[in-house]
Amino acid sequence: MKVAIIGGGLAGLTAAAYLSEHPDIEGVLFERSPQLGGRAFTYEKAGFTLNYGAHAIYGLDRHTLSVMERELYLRFGSKQVDKRKVMYEKGRQLTPAPLDFVNLVKTDILSGMQKVRFVGEITAMIANIHQIKHYATLGDYLAESGAGEDVKELWEHLVCSNFFITPEDARRVPGSVISEYYHNLFLSQRPVNYVLGSWAVITDQLRDKIDLAGRWSVAMQEGVDGIRYELGKYMLKTKAREEAFDRVVFAMPVQQVVKLLRGTPWEPFLAPYEHNTATEVMVYDVGLSTVVARPFSYISDMNHKMFISDVSATDHTLVPDGGQLLQGIAYLSDDTAGGEGDRKAYLEERTRQMEALFDRHYPGWREAVAVKRVSKKAMVQSVKNVAGNKLLPVRIENMPFYFCGDGCEGKGELAERAFSSGRYAAELMLKEVGVHVKQ
Ligand SMILES: Cc1cc2nc3c(=O)[nH]c(=O)nc-3n(C[C@H](O)[C@H](O)[C@H](O)COP(=O)(O)OP(=O)(O)OC[C@H]3O[C@@H](n4cnc5c(N)ncnc54)[C@H](O)[C@@H]3O)c2cc1C
Structure with missing residues (x-):
């Protein structure tokens, strides 16, 4: 049986790693960008290891990643954020969280x-x-x-x-x-942990597993542009080829699934998921050439609803000698009623509030900046898990495909939802085709 997985983020890599264990299944994982990992992509800059999305794991001992550690023999270190150094700022008062x-x-x-x-x-x-x-x-x-x-x-x-x-x-x-x-x-027992060395430690091992199985290929920079049904097969079209598959897994944000299936016979099935809103934040990462201050591991500004993590206080492997990596995140409302001008002013105000938070607790940070990345529209979760939104099921009745990703039904939130739905998509497919599943 030949399987296509569209998307090489955490969900797609997870589904592929599980499926690659089975000798009767071969496949191709399509990734449109030059790197794997999707929003959990890790990159190096001036000696700092930066993640596009952060890599805090909430409740590690009860997390799907711990299940995958056992089932897929993943190896990674992790470290608990020091709870005594997690602070809330309310008014001008600082107090333990x-x-x-x-x-x-x-x-x-x-x-x-x-x-x-x-x-x-x-x-x-x-x-x-x-x-x-x-x-x-x-x-x-x-x-x-x-x-x-x-x-x-x-x-x-x-x-x-x-x-x-x-x-x-x-x-x-x-x-x-x-x-x-x-x-x-x-x-x-392990409420907030970092995977030491960042997401790449996980994504590299998933990729190795897929490669080692020998029955899968990973097609980089090969986005899937179209899909159609012909003679019992699903024909996937990219710029480089059109290829037939028996099963297809969509491992991408729900908004992109909707777009890809527009104009196909399957479009109507996705109508209930079309108007979902995503969780978006402003990210303000700074790599500092020196440790300017280390008052806490995490400071949450209750007045302005934003926080700064001193990522390197927990994971020093991410910085060059003596450096400091701070990650600021501001939650964003998705109110766009006032139009583009108002949105721009709102984002500028959020940026000022974030910089003021840095100024209050990390004086001297501006002079020590070696690396800086600001994103005012980073998608943390493809479907915000709030009333009115609808997570995409891993299987939809009368639809032949499988879906996984952080906008799909699964256990946990954020990355855990990507891992758990990827694992579940693989498990369901194996059951449906009658392959024995490891317990
Ligand atoms: C700023 C930020 C902070 C975060 N912090 C945390 C945190 O602390 N803890 C946590 O658990 N989670 C966190 N997350 C969330 C986590 O990063 C995501 O939930 C997770 O990475 C989503 O994985 P995914 O596989 O579902 O989707 P994606 O990562 O979006 O992967 C989808 C992949 O599909 C590819 N693709 C799309 N369309 C096509 C196509 N047509 N053909 C081929 N390929 C295609 C994309 O290029 C992408 O690589 C954070 C995210 C952000 C942005």
């Missing part, structure tokens, strides 16, 4: 009674009996919860940080999604 019981006791975010209330919420989440799962959204739950304003603000802020979204969007996250996500995260 209530990530565990020690920090919860120390934090000024909540008063004494509110701390008791929040501990109750965490306990209910861990025991999987939290009422939020019965509410349509976080906002609906908070409105009826009777919790104090600070507890409500903390919930919103936690969801902003983990889902990379604004408070308005946080209130629209379904209660069931919050319940499952925080059940896993609060139970985790």
Whole structure:
């Protein structure tokens, strides 16, 4: 059987790595850009290792990547972000983020009674009996919860940080999604980790696995432009060839799937997924020639909804000797009602707020900049997991294809959704064609 996978990001590489283990399956992984990894692409500049998307893993011990580590024999090191150095800034006050019981006791975010209330919420989440799962959204739950304003603000802020979204969007996250996500995260012994050496450590191993199997080829800089059905096969067209396949996996953002299938007989099946909104952020990465200050590993500005991670405080392999890598991320609203001019002004304001956050906590950073990358429209997740949006299923009834990526149904958010849906797409295909699946 011959399989095509369209897209060489985390999802496509995961699906290909699993499928490549099976002797009855051969295939081609098509990637339109010059490199693999997609939004998890890693690159080197002036001795710094930069990721297009960050590589924090939330809840590593309960994460799909740990399952893949066992099943695919991946090897990687990881390091927990120092929880004592994760801070929130509210007004002009700095206080520990209530990530565990020690920090919860120390934090000024909540008063004494509110701390008791929040501990109750965490306990209910861990025991999987939290009422939020019965509410349509976080906002609906908070409105009826009777919790104090600070507890409500903390919930919103936690969801902003983990889902990379604004408070308005946080209130629209379904209660069931919050319940499952925080059940896993609060139970985790390893809540926030970095993969040492960045995403490339994972993507390189997935690529090696695919190559070593000997039955797959990876077609770089070969975007798929069209697909049609002929005599029981799916014909994929690129600039270089047209080739027939038995099965096709779409491993790309949902918006790009919709575009690729426009004008084909399959277009109507995608109508429910056409108007999804993506999660977009502003990224402000700076590589500094020297460590200008190391007050924390992570500082989250609650006033302006943005954060800076001192990535090199956790993973020093990413910087040249004595250097420092700081990553700023600002959550963005997708309100474009005011037109392009207003959007531009909004993004400029976000940039100023971010630079002010750097100025407050990393004085001297401007003079030490060796590498800088600012993106005002970085797609963190292809489908924002909020009410009104609809994640793409890995299989759609009456449609012959498989879908995976961070806009698809799967476990977790962000990269975990890409890994888990990629793994699931491979598993489903193997089951459907009757190949024995490793447990
Ligand atoms: C700034 C930022 C910070 C992030 N931080 C984190 C984090 O800390 N933790 C975390 O877990 N996740 C994080 N993420 C999210 C994570 O990077 C993504 O969820 C993940 O990389 C998505 O992988 P994917 O395979 O679903 O999609 P993609 O990476 O978009 O891969 C799709 C691939 O398909 C290719 N393609 C598209 N169309 C075609 C075509 N027609 N033919 C051939 N190829 C095609 C593209 O070139 C691309 O390589 C972050 C993302 C960003 C942008």
